[in-house]
Amino acid sequence: MNIIYYIDLLGTMVFAISGAMAANRSGIDIFGATFTGFVTAIGGGSLRDVFLNLRPIWVGDSNYLVAILIGVIISVVANKQLYRLARTLTFFDALGIGFFCVVGVQKSLTYESSQTAAVILGVFSAVMGGVIRDTLMNETPLIFRKEIYATACLSGAIMYVVLGTWGVDTATNAFISTLTVSAIRLVAVKYELSLPGIGG
Template sequence: MTSMDFIYYIDLLGVMVFAISGAMAANRKNIDVFGATFTGFLTAIGGGSLRDVFLNLRPVWVDDGNYLLAILIGVVISAVANKQLDRLARTLFLFDAIGIGFFTIVGVQKSLSYDSSGIAAVIFGMFTAVMGGVIRDVMLNEVPLIFRREIYATACLAGAVTYVTLDKLGMESGINAFISAVIVFTIRIFAVRYKLSLPIIRN
């Protein structure tokens, strides 16, 4: 499997995970199946599409039907197993944490593959990860996570910086992606578990 193949399959997995996250959030608001599907769709492709626009690229889901299939699978999983998944207290949170880990790394990898600078790749990695959730929360009339007192985007930045650093040191992309995604996931989990947050600047 080539490096580009690896990025592709990780991207598809991230799309499916975010589709589950978006659809489950809509289900919790008692939105109908069309609304849940639409929410899952926008959550899954929002960050990646905006990243591609900034990179002057055509969003990949427009030409590749596998992305829409991954979204459909995610929505179906959320519908079929909604009650079972919802019984797990942190299911939505876990899917979101996994999703931002995948999407951060995909955003960084794709940016670097199109000759972005290391700093720009870090920003695009964070952007790819958080914007789908921002769109989801705004649609559902919730305060986006990046505006709450939670370590969210910061976890993505940490994973993105790790990936760029290890890439400069010559680490194999698959191992690098795994390590960096785990860092995002771990920071996010620990931040919620121990109620960690960044300081607030007060007047």
């Protein structure tokens, strides 16, 4: 099993934490939190796999379901501690989009997508879990707000492709590109950076 597989599992767990935390914050019961964590964790990756004409990987690999369950349990058992670590969902969301962006790009390249398509699918798989989570919570998805969100994923996806072209090994490339996405997102939130709207 390669590094991308473990990154995908870790991203799945982190996004499950993010989804379940969002549900906990809204006062939803444990079943609702589990469901929200599940769809947040598998949403982007499943849609990416559909575009690649593949069966979503979690359907045939129970490790993904275990990762989701662990994420939900962590969010429920350590809810207060998690909020002290990251007062909002931002920390876990930033980690999740970083992991999923890299996995999306690499998997797309593995199945012979063009580099441009791989970048797009990397961004897509990174942001769609959050879109589903926010929609379920009746909130405007982050991607539709004036925040640096998808742009962070785009930067990391392009970096992954470029470093791969330069011959950087997969593990190092994945680490650097994931860190790039997460760091851009966290810095943008901390300093309230955003892209200009249409018309300025």
